[in-house]
Amino acid sequence: MAEEKEGKKKIIVDEDWKQQAQKEKDILAAQEEAEKQQKQAEQSKRGPLPKGNFAALISMLVTQAFFAMGLLKVEGQEKQIDLEMARYNIDMLEALEEKTKGNLTEEEQKVLTDTLSQVRMAYVKAAG
Numbered sequence: 158m159a160e161e162k163e164g165k166k167k168i169i170v171d172e173d174w175k176q177q178a179q180k181e182k183d184i185l186a187a188q189e190e191a192e193k194q195q196k197q198a199e200q201s202k203r204g205p206l207p208k209g210n211f212a213a214l215i216s217m218l219v220t221q222a223f224f225a226m227g228l229l230k231v232e233g234q235e236k237q238i239d240l241e242m243a244r245y246n247i248d249m250l251e252a253l254e255e256k257t258k259g260n261l262t263e264e265e266q267k268v269l270t271d272t273l274s275q276v277r278m279a280y281v282k283a284a285g
Contacts, residue, residue, distance in 0.1 A: 211265050215250065215272055222246035222276050226283040240284055247276055 207213070223229045225243035230236045250273050261269065 211261070212268055214253070215269055218246050218250050218253075219272055219276050222250075223279065226279060228279060228283070238283065240280070243280055243283065247273070247280060250276065 220229065222243045225239045225246065227236045227238040250269070254269055254273060257265075257269075
């Protein structure tokens with residue numbers, strides 16, 4: 158009490174909160190490590206991705222368009238049609254065709270032209 162009268166307060170340090178805080182830090186660090194290991198395991202299951210190429214780019218855009226038209230669906234999910242998104246992916250393919258004109262091999266040009274034709278026809282059916 159004499160210390161309080163002189164304006165000095167006695168500080169009591171509770172060691173339990175320090176231990177609790179350290180436990181929480183350890184738990185978070187363990188969770189982060191487990192998530193990191195899980196991501197690595199998932200990547201090893203998938204295997205290495207192939208090298209990107211022009212046909213894969215076309216395939217990716219067409220798959221997105223077909224998905225948006227409701228022609229493809231994810232198992233366990235309800236089919237949702239988004240014609241605006243489908244049109245966007247078709248527009249992307251058309252831009253790709255325009256910007257690569259004269260710079261593609263015959264095979265690449267044929268793949269792009271044929272695929273674009275098919276996806277346009279599918280869009281007309283989905284929209285109609």
